Amino acid sequence: KAGVTQTPRYLIKTRGQQVTLSCSPISGHRSVSWYQQTPGQGLQFLFEYFSETQRNKGNFPGRFSGRQFSNSRSEMNVSTLELGDSALYLCASSFFKPLGAEAFFGQGTRLTVV
Amino acid sequence: QQQVKQSPQSLIVQKGGISIINCAYENTAFDYFPWYQQFPGKGPALLIAIRPDVSEKKEGRFTISFNKSAKQFSLHIMDSQPGDSATYFCAASMSEAGGGADGLTFGKGTHLIIQP
Numbered sequence: 001k002a003g004v005t006q007t008p009r010y011l012i013k014t015r016g017q018q019v020t021l022s023c024s025p026i027s028g029h030r031s032v033s034w035y036q037q038t039p040g041q042g043l044q045f046l047f048e049y050f051s052e053t054q055r056n057k058g059n060f061p062g063r064f065s066g067r068q069f070s071n072s073r074s075e076m077n078v079s080t081l082e083l084g085d086s087a088l089y090l091c092a093s094s095f096f097k098p099l100g101a102e103a104f105f106g107q108g109t110r111l112t113v114v
Numbered sequence: 115q116q117q118v119k120q121s122p123q124s125l126i127v128q129k130g131g132i133s134i135i136n137c138a139y140e141n142t143a144f145d146y147f148p149w150y151q152q153f154p155g156k157g158p159a160l161l162i163a164i165r166p167d168v169s170e171k172k173e174g175r176f177t178i179s180f181n182k183s184a185k186q187f188s189l190h191i192m193d194s195q196p197g198d199s200a201t202y203f204c205a206a207s208m209s210e211a212g213g214g215a216d217g218l219t220f221g222k223g224t225h226l227i228i229q230p
Contacts, residue, residue, distance in 0.1 A: 004157070006157075033217050033218075035217070035218075042203075042220055042221075042222045042223060043158070043203065043205075043218075043220040043223075044220075045217030045218060045219070047217075048217055056217055058217065090157050090158070092218075102148075102160055102163065103148075103160065103218065104159075104160060105150075105157035105158045105159070105160075106157050107155070107156055107157045108157050
């Protein structure tokens with residue numbers, strides 16, 4: 001059974017640009033969550049989607065957005081990139097909902113903003 | 115209210131020894147406590163998880179101890195091996211029934227080194 005797939009693995013963008021990251025969850029999983037990982041702040045929850053609806057959102061500015069498609073694949077978008085957005089962005093999928101259920105992470109997308 | 119505090123920040127253990135990592139939480143609404151293991155360049159991998167209705171859960175060499183009254187839980191790695199060298203994260207979440215769920219709240223991580 002394939003795991004969570006995130007693309008691309010690495011990305012370098014210039015400040016002010018926008019970026020789109022992709023996540024394909026484990027087959028059959030309907031919930032996708034996104035996290036930002038940095039050395040200073042650790043792992044922080046961005047948002048969660050279930051059945052194409054955003055159910056929960058963390059404390060991040062509106063420049064961070066996402067969506068989920070009918071096949072459960074998800075994308076997250078960051079507009080007007082700032083240097084501080086450099087981080088490892090992780091996607092996690094779970095069967096029904098991430099809260100109280102097993103969440104499986106992908107390898108992440110390493111975003112560098114220059 | 116949503117914090118999970120993890121200690122120690124780093125830990126060095128001799129091969130064959132017991133590694134112990136501790137976490138404390140504040141929000142009594144948390145009802146799911148997983149531990150994740152992360153190797154460099156990889157995403158976190160679910161190791162073991164516990165719910166507040168039990169005080170201990172064991173899977174192989176990994177054991178979670180849970181103290182609901184103290185709002186603390188810990189990970190014990192028995193017979194630690196060099197391959198266990200990684201960063202370990204505790205986390206907590208709450209069931210969605212009450213609303214206001216914010217995904218998994220993670221501790222800051224423990225960098226574990228097992229010396230051969």
